[in-house]
Amino acid sequence: MRLPLTNPPKHICILRLSALGDVCNLVPAVRAIQQHWPETKITWITGKAEHSLLLGLSGVEFVVYDKKTGLKGMRAIWSQLKHSRFDVLLHMQQALRGSLLSLGLKADLRLGYDKGRAKDWQWLFTDQQLAPRAQDHVLESFMDFPRALGVPLPEPLNPAELCWEIPIPEAAKQEAARHCDFSGLGLAGASSYWVLSPCSTQRARNFRSWTIEGYAELIDQFYEKYQQPCILTGGPTEQELAYAAGIMARVKSPVLDLVGKTSVKGLLAVIQNAQFVVAPDSGPVHIANAVGVPVIGIFATTNPRRAGPYLWRDYVVDCYPKALQQFMNKTSDEVKWGQRVRFEEAMAVVSTADVLQQIERLQADQKIRIEVMQ
Structure with a gap:
C-alpha cells in the first residue's frame, strides 16, 4: 500500500x-x-x-x-x-x-x-x-x-x-457548578472568573512551571484592578498541591482552590466557563484552546512557536528567547527546533508585568471583537 x-x-x-x-x-x-x-x-x-x-x-x-x-x-x-x-x-x-x-x-x-x-x-x-x-x-x-x-x-x-468538539457530559457540568461556588469567599452570586493552572507535569530536567511568588502577585494585582476572582486548578500530585498551598498562603485576594478536587471532565467544564485561562506549557493551555476559551501561556523553557496554544499563540508570554540568551548564550536561530532550556531558574525570567500586559492586551482585543460583532 x-x-x-x-x-x-x-x-x-x-x-x-x-x-x-x-x-x-x-x-x-x-x-x-x-x-x-x-x-x-x-x-x-x-x-x-x-x-x-x-x-x-x-x-x-x-x-x-x-x-x-x-x-x-x-x-x-x-x-x-x-x-x-x-x-x-x-x-x-x-x-x-x-x-x-x-x-x-x-x-x-x-x-x-x-x-x-x-x-x-x-x-x-x-x-x-x-x-x-x-x-x-x-x-x-x-x-x-x-x-x-x-x-x-x-x-x-x-x-x-479546525474542529475539536470534545464532549462535556452533563455530570461534568454539574460537577463544575458545584465547585465554582464563591459564597464561602464572601462573593455570593459571583459567576465570572478566570482560571490559573500553575503547574506543568514534573519531569527530569524539564522546568516549565512559573514561580509561586509570581502567581500570587499576579492574582492580587489582577483582582485589585478588575475585582474578578481566580480559580486554581490542577491535579492531585505532590507538586501541584504544594504549589496551590504556597499560592494560597501568599494571596490577599479571594481565590477558589480546586487543585486535586475535580475530575478531568470536570476540569474541562470549569475551563469552558472561564473568562480566560493562564498556565505554563501544560495540558490546560491546550484544553482551553480546544474549547475556544482565551488562554495566556507562560513560556520560557520551551518554544511557544512549537508548543504554544495554537489559536492563541499571539497572546503567549514569550520569554523563550530571553531564557535562551541568559542561560545558554544562544539565540533561537542557533539552537535546534524544540530545544528546551533545562535550567531550574529559567522560568524566573518571566515577570508579573509580562503576564499582566498580555492579559490586558487579550481583554482589549476581545472587547473590540465583541463590539464589531454587535
Missing part, C-alpha cells in the same frame, strides 16, 4: 498515548479524517488520563493503555486487538514505549514521523514516513498524518476550519 491512498481506508488505528495537551492537539487531525472519510472506522490507543479527557469523542473507539502496567498492559492490548487488522497504523507516539506497543498490532501500512522529527528510532518501527517539515507546531505535525493519507488540507492550515 502506497500513499496517498486512492480509496478510503476501512479501519485506521491511531497510536498516541500521551499527554493531555498532545491529544488535544491531535483531535483536529481525527476530525479531518472523519470529515473526508466518514465511513472509515477509527480506533485510538491512548493513555488512561488522556482517555478520561477524550471519553465520548464521536466516531472513535478507544483502547486504553496504562503505562504503569508496562509489558503486561501491552500484551493485554495485543490480545484485545488480535482479531483486528488495520489498513493504516498512524504511529504518532514519539517514544520507545509506543514503538514497542506497535509491534503487536497488525497493519498493512505503518506511517510514522520522518527522521528529522522522530525520536527513539521510531522510523525503524514504520514502513513509511511523513515528508520532512522544519519548525512545525505540534498540531501541524499531527495534521501531516491525514495529509499524507490523502486528506486535502490547506497549507498553511486555516485555524477557522
Whole structure:
C-alpha cells in the first residue's frame, strides 16, 4: 500500500498515548479524517488520563493503555486487538514505549514521523514516513498524518476550519457548578472568573512551571484592578498541591482552590466557563484552546512557536528567547527546533508585568471583537 491512498481506508488505528495537551492537539487531525472519510472506522490507543479527557469523542473507539502496567498492559492490548487488522497504523507516539506497543498490532501500512522529527528510532518501527517539515507546531505535525493519507488540507492550515468538539457530559457540568461556588469567599452570586493552572507535569530536567511568588502577585494585582476572582486548578500530585498551598498562603485576594478536587471532565467544564485561562506549557493551555476559551501561556523553557496554544499563540508570554540568551548564550536561530532550556531558574525570567500586559492586551482585543460583532 502506497500513499496517498486512492480509496478510503476501512479501519485506521491511531497510536498516541500521551499527554493531555498532545491529544488535544491531535483531535483536529481525527476530525479531518472523519470529515473526508466518514465511513472509515477509527480506533485510538491512548493513555488512561488522556482517555478520561477524550471519553465520548464521536466516531472513535478507544483502547486504553496504562503505562504503569508496562509489558503486561501491552500484551493485554495485543490480545484485545488480535482479531483486528488495520489498513493504516498512524504511529504518532514519539517514544520507545509506543514503538514497542506497535509491534503487536497488525497493519498493512505503518506511517510514522520522518527522521528529522522522530525520536527513539521510531522510523525503524514504520514502513513509511511523513515528508520532512522544519519548525512545525505540534498540531501541524499531527495534521501531516491525514495529509499524507490523502486528506486535502490547506497549507498553511486555516485555524477557522479546525474542529475539536470534545464532549462535556452533563455530570461534568454539574460537577463544575458545584465547585465554582464563591459564597464561602464572601462573593455570593459571583459567576465570572478566570482560571490559573500553575503547574506543568514534573519531569527530569524539564522546568516549565512559573514561580509561586509570581502567581500570587499576579492574582492580587489582577483582582485589585478588575475585582474578578481566580480559580486554581490542577491535579492531585505532590507538586501541584504544594504549589496551590504556597499560592494560597501568599494571596490577599479571594481565590477558589480546586487543585486535586475535580475530575478531568470536570476540569474541562470549569475551563469552558472561564473568562480566560493562564498556565505554563501544560495540558490546560491546550484544553482551553480546544474549547475556544482565551488562554495566556507562560513560556520560557520551551518554544511557544512549537508548543504554544495554537489559536492563541499571539497572546503567549514569550520569554523563550530571553531564557535562551541568559542561560545558554544562544539565540533561537542557533539552537535546534524544540530545544528546551533545562535550567531550574529559567522560568524566573518571566515577570508579573509580562503576564499582566498580555492579559490586558487579550481583554482589549476581545472587547473590540465583541463590539464589531454587535
